[in-house]
Amino acid sequence: MKARITWQEGVCFIGQTESGHTVTMDGAPEAGGENKGARPMEMMLLGMGGCTSFDVIYILRKGRQEVTDCQVEITAQRATRVPKVFTNIHLHFVISGRSLDHKLVGRAINLSAEKYCSASMMLRTTVNITHDFEIQEIA
Template identity: 25%
Template structure:
């Protein structure tokens, strides 16, 4: 990837389109937002594939994140908590717990930060509306 300096921040062209990155969110995505997004979306995507392979019936996954930053250390990200809401019928908590363990091991973004950012997960199962 090649990042070009602009008046406000940097930009890069990727397959999907133009990505604007800036410390001021008026002009682009903030770097910490991209890092948290990468971890959450990678985890959600891996979880989706695992559920599909296990033939678990679900219709939706939502991932909500809570981020803890340390102002005294350059506002670094120290903890990311991801809460997964899985919508589906006849899903056991035990199956989701096992799937999340496999997700953690196979998400490249989580594995990339595992020794520097504490990653935690929780989940809830919401039944499909009838």
């Protein structure tokens, strides 16, 4: 896997993935940015959230669960001193669907957190990561 980061101006960068997708990253105005894109540390949270969401949906569909929506609300705390690493990350899953099995949803989330999500596995070596979930029944 490869990626390329190209400096645009100020503290704005364009990231390009090997698969051809691009994303803009920029700093906060107080750091010289113009707020043209997500902060790099926000991208880390998005990457982890996307990775675990992929797993959860895949596992639930394989388990024949009728999922109609999956959202993950991520809350993170960072150290106050440089390097301002993440110290705690909490993921709150909101899974919507028809007749979802509470036990299977919990199992899917645990499997992602403990076995499948590469991003979570890397971060958890230095970050306290927790999760919970709620199910929204769709008629």
